[in-house]
Amino acid sequence: MEMMGSADSLDPRLSAEQTTQSNGSPYEDYPDGPPPLKRARPSFVKPAQKNNVQDNSLAESSQAGSSTSDPLDYPRRRATIACEVCRSRKSRCDGNRPKCKLCTELNAECVYREPGVKLDAGDKLILERLAHIEGLLQSTLLRSPTSGGGPISPATSNTASEDLQSKRLSASLAPGYGTLPLSGMGINLAINISTMPKAHTNHAVHLLQWPVIRDLVSKPCDPQALMQTELARPPLDLQPPYSLDLDLAGKPSSYARSFFEKVNVWYAVVNPCSWHAHFRTASAVGFRSGAETCVVLLVLALGQAAHSGHSISRLPEGQSVPGLDYFNAAWLVLPSLMIRNDALSAQCHILAAAYLLYIVRPLEAWNLLSNASIKLQLLLANQSAIPPQVKELSERVFWNALMIESDLLAELDLPHSGIVQFEDSMRLPRSFPYDATIAGADELPGEDDLWYFLAEIALRRLLNRVSHMIYSQKRTSIPSLEPVVAELEFQLNQWYEGLPPSIRFPRERLPARDQVQTVLRLRYFACRTIIFRPYIQAVLQDETLAQEPAVQTACQKCLEACVRQLENISAHHDGHLPYLWQGALSITSQTLLLMGATLSNVLSTLLPPRAQIDLVINDVVAELDKLGHLAPSIRLCADIVREAEDRRQVLMQRPR
Template sequence: MDSRSNDSKPGSGAKGDEAGLELPSAHLRALRRPPSPPKSPLHSSIHPRLSCVIAAHHHLPTTSSTKLLRLQTQHAMSPSSTGDSPRSATGNGNAGRSFPVPSREAFNVDVPSPSMTNGIHPLKSPASLKVQRTPSFSRDGFLGSVQKARNMSQSSENRPDALTNGMHKAPSDEGSNPLKRRNTDVGIDYPRRRATIACEVCRSRKSRCDGTKPKCKLCAELGAECVYREPGIKLDAGDKLILERLNRIESLLQMNMVAGQGNGIAMNQESPSMSNGSGLNGDSLMGIPGSGNAVSIIPNGGLGTWNNPTNISTMPKMHTNAALHLLQWPLIRDLVSRPYDPQVLLQLEMAREPLHSLTKTPCVDLSNTTAYIEAYFERVNVWYACVNPYTWRSHYRTALSNGFREGAESCIVLLVLALGQASLRGSISRIVPGEDAPGLQYFTAAWALLPGMMTSNNVLAAQCHLLASAYLFYLVRPLEAWNLLCTTSTKLQLLLMSPNRVPPNQRELTERIYWNSLLFESDLLAELDLPHSGVVQFEENVGLPGGFEGEEQEAIGRDDLWYFLAEIALRRLLNRVSQLIYSKDSMASTTSLEPVVAELDFQLTQWYESLPMPLQFPFTRTLLSDPVQTVLRLRFFACRTIIYRPYILAVLDNEQAVLDPAVRDSCHKCLEASIRQLEHISQHHAGHMPYLWQGALSIVSQTLLVMGATMSPSLSSILLTLVPHRETIDQIINDVVMEIERYSTLAPSLSLAAEIIKEAEVRRRAYLSG
């Protein structure tokens, strides 16, 4: 069979250990009832499609409480796509997303069933979640909802047909034949009751037992020994599912600890089940606003420290996940003429010349600002979600009154204009070398205001530095962007040390700035060996974004949060992969790695299934018109590649390893995910604003992996099941070489990457022809 027909099985091998449950008809009818209006604070009234974000704030699979949270939300997810192509791939997956202007009314959780709408229903913005937000950074709303798990949790795997198709009724007694056979014995009262506990003989014969002791009627007639089982504890479906999941967590923890001790996986010293939200102690208590005794929420160790070894959802300080580490692998190291230190990319960026245009006197043209503002809210804010469309006009009036020469509002407006103009020109890799980047005049004017913001320690000053770093990411200047992110981090840590330091009307903005800082710092740490800013220590105390508020009735643009929330969850999963598989320059054997890989892939599949339907990308091998779906699909396959990448190393090191069916299957998943990222190289332009530099190094990493696979007989045979001809692989690699060559003028680190990939292709072809 052509492999293209079955390339849409994310995590299919990771869920086989969980059995489906037969649910009582009452449970099924309850599931079909519309959800009740939210009664509890913010996080207990979360939209069902926000279940992926709950995973972002809890560390799976390390805690029991977080597993219960996942149970609580699984039946609010879309139907499982594991084992078959997701519903979004059936032909309607490319339908344009409908994102209405966020309603400021109360949030309505009565959403239509995905099976009834085929995935094209309008999607409401999560902005309306702010209606019931708690006024602090506490995550008690999340933790408090754990107690509902027993009533709401039901398995999402192997569910009955009645659950997977909203148009079918659940089986129940209501539709059964009312004319049941009646017993006509005179001595038996009607209706006849089934015995509470049947004897073993009646059980084996599947006949009614009257429960008479010491012998029931049937055993007395047969002269058989009548034995009754001891009564046990009767569990409902929710109880059974919780016990199954807890047993699964316990077995995973035991296997992981054994693997970490014997095979080099860097596991935490204390039990993961004791960290990150499952237990509260005096050191982690927060001050409650309004209580009169505000308690500092700064963790022990002070500002900028790194003292949270149990948080596996953060980037490790040492890891082997970066692209250049692949040049040390067998066969792949033969593709370069000399060894490369993974630190060389950082050294090249440190030696880079600064932007000379920033020393010039800015000359700002304000004749086309309306178009650039509209472009920002239409094309840019979806990635960062850090500018409030409900207060924009107020900011603009303040900046205009100051002549765009002073104040945080002026700086913010100028940076929005710079990013908006940049978004209209497409990828910066398509701009003629030597030509000024679009938006640079506005950025230069904003840069002149940043020194004043540098010495301010308020939320708007942090927002200025974040937006400036966003433009530097667009210019492909990762180290300068990191410098501004560190300044943002310092300001955030000062603000977050006490909840009272953040004005109530700026708490939502503070949360968004925080998550942006954490996301992009993690992306940089994945490729460069940079110091950690320390902002991660507040991760447990900062809530998830919900929705902007403001004094203006009509927003200048959409407050679109869905991508941002999904990216928070996925970035944390990527960090867990780095912690569990790639930390401390060590990697476990494939046998001990198997349960860890299975669990991480299972979480990746759950992330996909938790996406709102308009964001659930199809798994077809075609280009998508929606840039958000395109970026999410690329990020999905990038995560899947690094989850299964250790199996490629195992085969490159020893060809006999592929004889293990589990190893071969894992290699197939890894190479398939790599090909899916590379076969349409132009799709990477969709996320050019925030991800061009990170995306380029990810492309290089996956290409080196494919190159090494073509030099291995067993891996090469797997590759040929993923593409129609061997020439297809050569064409894919050639397209990558040309694309990275176009990036080479944008940054010295990308120039080196272009040299490496070009030399590697020449040597690969020589190897195969010789």
């Protein structure tokens, strides 16, 4: 690191501004943490704009005139955002809304620049929690094998080791550390920008309304087209299984291990310590009733789905879908849980939704997700009444519901469930409590791995902010876009630098270590693409804008990230279980963007050689064709991309 501090220098009360100014990372004191982050801004952001973006949340807090104390005890600092008239006259602006004093006297239109956004408290806590978990693992490895044998719960254990990193991170163990409100961060709680907006233009088919791109298809595409194709889809035919292997001495044991190794890493929703207890309870009732039975059957369904490691799109024709028999059996139990309002019932709905996403049934998954959301809202309305033994489970079910809902809302115009109202007060996931009397260390079918789950929470919140700040409101000029894009890019870089080394993927064209790194890298480049995508739209409308170096640089960043997401299409199979449907729609929008750029005289110069781009697009067309039979919405995307590519090839032959 650039500078090492003492163990006492990590004060959770330090403001976000202080932390950023030190080296741009919340880990400057951690010897094993991420490398220092130099806060590099794009050249098009002028110093005045930088200050505007950095100070905005403090400015909003000052303008609110609140006399209450900040929960993080941040030092207050006033910063007035001047209107455009006062900026042009270089006069002092009083910042009054809707009109400042000078604009009132001149009877002029008073316009304030769009404020930037700051990394909120919740995301900093998530990044700190990632490093904390890694510190706990290192502490565990230093422990004697006879000292306990069970997993360490961050909520209860802070004496496992004298490890320096663990001590420096002990501040994150303070009670309530994960429940700090955002009100002191300059964020209006009435409009939480870390949640998916109710109206946005970030979905895949919206690009078909762009200039140049809309000419690639023969007829206009309704923004509701994906939703309508899924609504018209025949219902899922679920038949009770004729026989079911439930002998843990046989295949079910390997399916359970596959679940904890290959599925729970994405959702972190099943406690491995509870697995055998759930199985015994389910076995006692003949696997016919109860939430424990449903959990067991859904774990086996998802475990069998992940067992081979292959995408459902690669199944030979006529072969049954892996895990469907177990899911059908769980489906017989699920109706009795729909009218129960407890954490286990909500967990069952999340697991069932996860399986429905695996078999590419997004609307059916949303239905179950909505039911889980209703249960959670009833439970979380009085969090003090939640039994301690299921509190961690309730929180993990909540974060799953929130993230899956955000993923679906990113592409489909669905009703919001209302679960988001609890986000600001919800503690971040910790370790499941461990009870050695329930399961010995040798009985555990897998580990309780939280790294990906926490990283995904932070990234999903950032993606939601992108949708809020860029795609839910109309921007009339490039200058109004610049400070927001600059801050969002900085936040994405900060998210990356905050990842523990075990899950920090290489941004270069180097192999990822495992599926988790591959999926995080794909989602990183997808996020980077949509941050800079408005610049591509602006240049497609007016190519003279690209004469400004700053605009050209932003376009180059967007196109580079777009190509990186698409150039190795087979890598998307690593996330086939949680992200097959969403990934198909993501590569559809990125491919349409790439096609539009190839038809622009200016943007095409920012791309790799034409032969390389043609190969990338051809691979996407072939991949979407293979996925098309899984869902009518993907089939529609495949048809759109194929027609657009045929038309693009014709247009590329014409003289420019």
